[in-house]
Amino acid sequence: MASAWTGRLAGDLLDLLFPPRAEEGHLREHLPPFCARCCAPGFPLCPRCQENPPRFLWARASYRYSGAVKQAVLQLKYGKQIDRIPWLAELLEIGFRTYAANFAWDALIPVPLHPVRERSRGFNQAEEIARLLGMRQGIPVKKALLRVRPTPPQAALPSPERASNLVEAFRPQRNFDLVGKNLLLVDDVITTGSTARECAARLWELGAGTVCVLAVARS
Numbered sequence: 001m002a003s004a005w006t007g008r009l010a011g012d013l014l015d016l017l018f019p020p021r022a023e024e025g026h027l028r029e030h031l032p033p034f035c036a037r038c039c040a041p042g043f044p045l046c047p048r049c050q051e052n053p054p055r056f057l058w059a060r061a062s063y064r065y066s067g068a069v070k071q072a073v074l075q076l077k078y079g080k081q082i083d084r085i086p087w088l089a090e091l092l093e094i095g096f097r098t099y100a101a102n103f104a105w106d107a108l109i110p111v112p113l114h115p116v117r118e119r120s121r122g123f124n125q126a127e128e129i130a131r132l133l134g135m136r137q138g139i140p141v142k143k144a145l146l147r148v149r150p151t152p153p154q155a156a157l158p159s160p161e162r163a164s165n166l167v168e169a170f171r172p173q174r175n176f177d178l179v180g181k182n183l184l185l186v187d188d189v190i191t192t193g194s195t196a197r198e199c200a201a202r203l204w205e206l207g208a209g210t211v212c213v214l215a216v217a218r219s
């Protein structure tokens with residue numbers, strides 16, 4: 001598990017230091033056909049959503065997690081290049097206009113980082129891009145969830161461990177009455193979808209009306 005994570009981190013850092021030149025400046029839209037619920041490969045529904053439907057109505061991403069998008073996310077997260085935030089927020093807004101503009105959203109909910117990680121990074125990238133999108137679209141941003149347990153990278157764990165790993169990972173902040181509200185969860189990257197599933201399940205348990213998920217990219 002540790003070696004899988006180490007290998008993944010090493011790969012990310014190599015991408016950061018030596019970007020693949022062929023992909024520089026290249027944006028790959030995340031286009032259908034994909035699962036109608038979670039936008040993973042699989043049409044009309046991926047096997048996971050058939051077996052275990054998520055509590056979100058849909059999850060969508062503007063782009064594939066590759067090329068210039070991946071580069072910008074890595075520069076932001078590992079290089080703390082906060083000047084990448086406006087561009088990533090623009091990419092998020094492209095997805096918003098495509099998938100979410102016709103809904104009446106009560107709030108944008110950034111997927112939280114564990115407070116220790118947020119302190120060491122200095123910011124939560126999901127919250128930063130959600131704030132810009134919220135300002136531009138006139139939608140309030142509510143930090144409705146708290147991450148109470150740091151979670152190892154999902155991709156490093158086999159599936160059953162992923163699910164149990166996320167149980168109780170998120171708690172309500174109780175700073176916002178979300179009963180019956182239409183909520184759009186915002187994240188930078190959807191990797192396995194487990195984090196979005198767990199956040200949506202928490203919001204649903206708390207009485208949210210509709211929960212959907214929007215990210216800049218899906219890997």
Ligand SMILES: [Zn+2]
Pocket residue numbers: 035036037038039040042045046047048049050
């Ligand atoms: Zn699915």
